[in-house]
Amino acid sequence: MIIPDPLLDALRGCSRPVVMTGAGISAESGIPTFRDAGTGLWARFRPEDLATPQAFDADPELVWNWYQWRREQLSEVSPNAGHRALVELGRHKPLLTLVTQNVDGLHQAAGSKQVIELHGSIVKTICHKTGKPVDERFVRQSGEVPPRSPHHPDGLCRPAVVWFGEALPAGALNQAMDAARRCDLFLSVGTSSVVEPAASLALMAGDAGACVVEINPAETPLTQLADFALKGPAGSVLPKLVEALKHGSDPNR
Ligand code: BJW
Numbered sequence: 001m002i003i004p005d006p007l008l009d010a011l012r013g014c015s016r017p018v019v020m021t022g023a024g025i026s027a028e029s030g031i032p033t034f035r036d037a038g039t040g041l042w043a044r045f046r047p048e049d050l051a052t053p054q055a056f057d058a059d060p061e062l063v064w065n066w067y068q069w070r071r072e073q074l075s076e077v078s079p080n081a082g083h084r085a086l087v088e089l090g091r092h093k094p095l096l097t098l099v100t101q102n103v104d105g106l107h108q109a110a111g112s113k114q115v116i117e118l119h120g121s122i123v124k125t126i127c128h129k130t131g132k133p134v135d136e137r138f139v140r141q142s143g144e145v146p147p148r149s150p151h152h153p154d155g156l157c158r159p160a161v162v163w164f165g166e167a168l169p170a171g172a173l174n175q176a177m178d179a180a181r182r183c184d185l186f187l188s189v190g191t192s193s194v195v196e197p198a199a200s201l202a203l204m205a206g207d208a209g210a211c212v213v214e215i216n217p218a219e220t221p222l223t224q225l226a227d228f229a230l231k232g233p234a235g236s237v238l239p240k241l242v243e244a245l246k247h248g249s250d251p252n253r
Contacts, residue, residue, distance in 0.1 A: 001237060003244050007228045010211040011245050014185035019086060020099040020176075020201055021234075024190020024216060026106050028080040028235040031073065035192050051163045056128065060156050064146035067159040071122055079110035082189070082234035085242045087111040092245060097179035101191060101198050103161050116172050116179075118198050120161040129155035168197065180205040189215045190234045193222040202226070215241075 023033035033040045049055050056063045087110050090096045098115050103122040107115045125134040127149035134157050149155030186205035193199045206212045214226040215237045223229045230237050
């Protein structure tokens with residue numbers, strides 16, 4: 001893939017970039033995305049049955065066990081070249097803001113600091129009634145499925161993720177919106193750009209004058225609106241982009 005010169009100029013010239021990632025960046029670590037045909041989680045499971053507060057109220061054991069299964073998968077994976085390239089990008093652009101919709105913690109595992117997690121974290125647990133964090137030692141020691149909450153007599157423990165119909169953590173969303181409105185380059189990586197309010201961040205950045213760039217092997221609702229769309233897997237495209245930034249030109253030319 002050749003990186004267009006105007007994109008390189010924008011990348012070199014920007015000082016307050018925002019990168020927003022989705023499930024696609026972790027696909028090359030072996031974590032399934034949600035909406036990819038055949039392999040995505042929503043091709044095999046119904047989100048209404050597993051990723052809503054109503055689903056948890058109806059069958060907490062099913063939902064808890066599904067998330068435990070996904071947590072176990074996570075213990076076997078590690079960050080890939082895409083996650084590592086973003087750590088490197090942060091070294092070149094100290095004011096970079098990294099926003100993720102992912103709940104897998106792989107950016108932090110790669111070494112990215114101050115990651116804004118819009119949809120929470122699958123490795124953390126909260127009380128379903130109060131939203132208060134629950135210590136993982138308490139979760140491990142409990143024999144119940146799901147564990148009873150230590151914070152509320154009628155509460156159950158649940159994964160600290162954001163389900164459909166739930167508000168995103170206000171602090172994280174406000175930080176992400178502020179960064180999007182103030183950035184000079186917005187890089188959307190590995191997201192289908194269909195889940196709101198995350199999908200609107202790129203549009204917010206574009207409306208405020210930022211250069212909008214997408215990295216994705218497939219077309220999304222953002223593709224036609226972006227200034228540049230790099231079609232390819234994040235694990236190859238991101239390292240190339242960072243190399244080009246370091247060398248001052250696309251090394252493939
Ligand atoms: C690669 C690749 C490679 C593959 N390299 N790329 C406005 C309009 C319409 C609907 C709404 C609206 N506002 C709100 C809604 C409702 C809803 C919503 O957006 N629905 C739409 C789907 C229709 N939003 C909500 O409910 C949100 N809440 C909300 O708005 O609340 C309002 C409120 C306010 C005040 C009080 C109360 C309420 C919450 C959304 C929560 C999303 N949760 C999930 C599950 C998290 C937990 C879990 O992990 O189980 O988050 S759903 C799922 O989708 C997950 C993801 O973070 C999210 C986004 O998915 P993502 O990351 O884009 O993955 P995919 O699979 O969709 O795409 C992967 C992409 O990667 C593809 O494009 C591939 O091509 C690409 N790819 N390999 C690069 N190697």
